Amino acid sequence: MKKAINWKFTIVLLLIGFMIAVQYNTMEHPKERDTRDIWAIRQELAEEKKIHSELLTEIRDLDRTISSYRTLSESSTGQALRDTVDKLHKKAGTTDISGPGFTIEVRPSVESIAYGIPITSISSDLLTRFVNEVNRFKGIHMEIDGKRLTMMSSIRVINGVTTVNGLNVSTPPFTIKIISPTMSDSEKLYNYLLASSIHDDFYLDNLVLEINQPEKDVTVRGYPDKFKNVYLKELPKGE
Template sequence: MKKKIVTRITIISFIIGLMIAVQYNTVQNPTTRDTRDIWEIRQELSKQKALHSDLLSKIDRVNQSIGQYENDSESRQAALLKNTVEDLKRQAGLLPVSGPGLVLEIEPAKELIQFGYEIEPISPDLLIRLVNEIYRYDGRYIEIAGQRLTHTSAIRFISGETTINSVPIEEADIEMKIIAETYEDAEKLYGYLYASSFRDDFYLDNLSLTINEPQQKITITEFEGQLPTDYLAENNEGE
């Protein structure tokens, strides 16, 4: 009996010791380490601060609109409400929009075509990466090959073709329009894209990416499809 108790205590002690050793090793040697240097961390912090500042600016604009609603006369409130609705429609993609921005051109690399390289359709992954970086660096509205991007847009690879809003990109040459909030934002976006590795990434896929200089006015068309309203409900209060 005594022997069984000693055996059980030994086994339990071994298990506890093993767990402590594993825990200690995990603390001392974490599986993932942040290998970024101080400069990279400062850059990331700067991006987050810029995002925070942008959010505060948007909150301030909304508060100003609320203040105008509360202080203006009934006729002015109606006009302000109409302008707000039109602005929301532009943001949702239901209206055309014009403003400062830049145009990108994607086409097969001519020198590679001459040497007989096969040109594949543009990769959805590469296009999504580019779109995400454009939004990250203050690109506000985007149109690709005539297709307006909205919050519900999808870029997918279907039946051997890259599609945007379920519409296949059939042309080898693609024009991409981008509108920013201000001309200064458009210049910053141009500088970032020009200095980035995206042109090399496109060249690896046998494509050429041309980044044109910013323009004072670019026009993007409205979204041609039907926006989903699955999560919207009609509010009849006040009728």
């Protein structure tokens, strides 16, 4: 009889000990909680919706292109393909383009001139940050000191000098040109850059940004070199 009572007592103690251990482990290692406020979550949701909208727009454009190919006669197919190639060249940045936009003058600060502080080439980190600020807006075409910025462009330091596409960026002053899809987009980007903290970063490097008012007709140059075709191959005629 006493053995049975001892076994029951032992089992109860084991159960109590197991429950205490589980509770202690839960208190020591709680599940991670999302501590962001509602506005941070709403902002992330808005960004995801924007990306979703852009993807839908691209899909609709591709669907329209496919539909146009299907409805064209054989004599018109060649022209349609040429139009598509021209559109891709424009999107890749290999052609000159004009549209609504504005220019920015990168100049030495007044204080650096007054105190005779020597101005060197703009740092690659600062120029990259500026490009990232502008690229918050979609459909942007940019030219930095006469050098077209594309998806294949690189900003790096070569022999102590900042370069774009392997070409030296002039010691300030130099000009940056930006084109947006519409005049309204240019005005939004213009106002955004006016209020951006990027001005403080330039000022720390003894530089200032003089942002000119948006204009209806700004021209940026095309990327001068041809892109190398690595993956696509032309099929023989008749295949």
